[in-house]
Amino acid sequence: MKKTYLGYNSDDNIRKKSSSGGLFYELAISVLNQSGVIYGAGFNENFEVNHIRVTDKKQLKKLLCSKYVQSNMNNVYSMVANDLKEKHTVLFSGTPCQVYGLKTLLEKINISTEQLITVDFICHGVPSPKIWKSYLEYLGNNGEIAGVSFRHKNHGWHDFSFHIAYKNGKTKSVSHELDPYMRGFLSDKNIRPSCYQCPFKGKNYLSDITMGDAWKVEKDKPQWADDKGTSLFIVRTDKGQNLINSVSNSFLTLETDYEKWVAFNPSIVYATNKAAGRREFFEDFNSLSTQEFWGKYKKIPIKKSIKYRAKQMLKILHLEKLARRFA
Numbered sequence: 503m504k505k506t507y508l509g510y511n512s513d514d515n516i517r518k519k520s521s522s523g524g525l526f527y528e529l530a531i532s533v534l535n536q537s538g539v540i541y542g543a544g545f546n547e548n549f550e551v552n553h554i555r556v557t558d559k560k561q562l563k564k565l566l567c568s569k570y571v572q573s574n575m576n577n578v579y580s581m582v583a584n585d586l587k588e589k590h591t592v593l594f595s596g597t598p599c600q601v602y603g604l605k606t607l608l609e610k611i612n613i614s615t616e617q618l619i620t621v622d623f624i625c626h627g628v629p630s631p632k633i634w635k636s637y638l639e640y641l642g643n644n645g646e647i648a649g650v651s652f653r654h655k656n657h658g659w660h661d662f663s664f665h666i667a668y669k670n671g672k673t674k675s676v677s678h679e680l681d682p683y684m685r686g687f688l689s690d691k692n693i694r695p696s697c698y699q700c701p702f703k704g705k706n707y708l709s710d711i712t713m714g715d716a717w718k719v720e721k722d723k724p725q726w727a728d729d730k731g732t733s734l735f736i737v738r739t740d741k742g743q744n745l746i747n748s749v750s751n752s753f754l755t756l757e758t759d760y761e762k763w764v765a766f767n768p769s770i771v772y773a774t775n776k777a778a779g780r781r782e783f784f785e786d787f788n789s790l791s792t793q794e795f796w797g798k799y800k801k802i803p804i805k806k807s808i809k810y811r812a813k814q815m816l817k818i819l820h821l822e823k824l825a826r827r828f829a
């Protein structure tokens with residue numbers, strides 16, 4: 503590990519379209535400008551999440567923003583191997599385990615990784631695609647959905663929404679604290695069983711750069727806490743540092759202290775604890791109808807509802823930032 507940074511994109515529009523501070527976009531643009539190839543997670547026409555290959559700026563927007571579903575790799579590892587054999591520069595972005603899988607395979611089949619740059623993220627787990635498919639069905643995905651965002655910033659970076667745009671022009675936006683799919687993710691109930699034993703933590707990341715959200719930025723750098731999204735990232739190799747240096751005109755950075763940020767964002771070093779209600783959640787999923795299941799998990803417990811209203815009140819009174827700083 504070399505250095506830990508905070509940062510954000512100088513273009514507010516890119517920041518708005520990205521989950522955190524918009525680091526990934528700049529890294530990808532830098533690689534595309536060198537005629538490189540980008541791999542990352544995007545939706546297909548049915549809103550399933552797959553890894554795809556991108557070679558131009560127009561397609562790049564498909565990769566922006568977090569998709570809270572395990573991404574299907576299909577034959578992407580072989581495609582990366584072919585690109586490297588043909589001497590393309592490749593930027594591969596995925597979970598720490600996907601980066602591990604790719605690098606292990608390339609080593610086994612003797613492909614040079616000299617022109618491969620890998621970025622992963624601080625990952626607390628990936629949700630089951632089966633649960634996502636069921637939620638889409640519940641929302642009425644019979645071809646009516648035009649777009650989905652798990653991290654819509656219409657109410658700011660902290661109070662992000664789960665947002666759906668329909669083909670008839672209507673939209674639906676629900677705070678992540680109230681949406682049943684997001685609550686399943688953020689309470690760690692719908693993530694894969696292997697995520698609870700994730701070994702790719704601490705010193706075991708194989709990537710060149712690890713990206714994440716600087717959620718406690720108010721405590722370290724209050725003047726950067728503008729609620730538009732701030733990235734936390736760890737540069738692990740010279741290759742990673744060179745790529746970060748190449749975006750210094752469009753991405754503002756500030757070196758910070760790794761240990762302090764591990765305390766703020768423990769998922770950097772610890773795997774997620776198995777959620778207490780996971781078993782019941784999956785038993786319900788397997789026994790109830792789609793409508794019954796989501797109807798049950800849509801209900802907001804009273805305690806949660808009071809907490810959410812209290813936060814909204816702080817927001818109205820413009821005391822939210824102060825509350826986060828001293829929480």
Ligand SMILES: Cc1cc2nc3c(=O)[nH]c(=O)nc-3n(C[C@H](O)[C@H](O)[C@H](O)COP(=O)(O)OP(=O)(O)OC[C@H]3O[C@@H](n4cnc5c(N)ncnc54)[C@H](O)[C@@H]3O)c2cc1C
Pocket residue numbers: 519520521522523524525526527541542543544551565566567568569570571572573595596597623624625626627628629713714715716733734767769
């Ligand atoms: C499932 C998941 C869990 C996460 N958990 C945490 C966490 O606990 N703490 C934290 O600080 N940050 C977490 N992140 C990372 C964070 O949400 C941002 O993705 C990251 O900070 C990069 O943000 P950005 O603004 O630079 O770029 P963005 O434009 O937001 O990032 C897009 C990049 O993420 C990749 N990506 C999106 N969805 C997936 C997916 N399903 N599988 C693989 N790659 C994907 C895309 O390929 C693209 O490279 C998580 C991300 C995901 C997808």
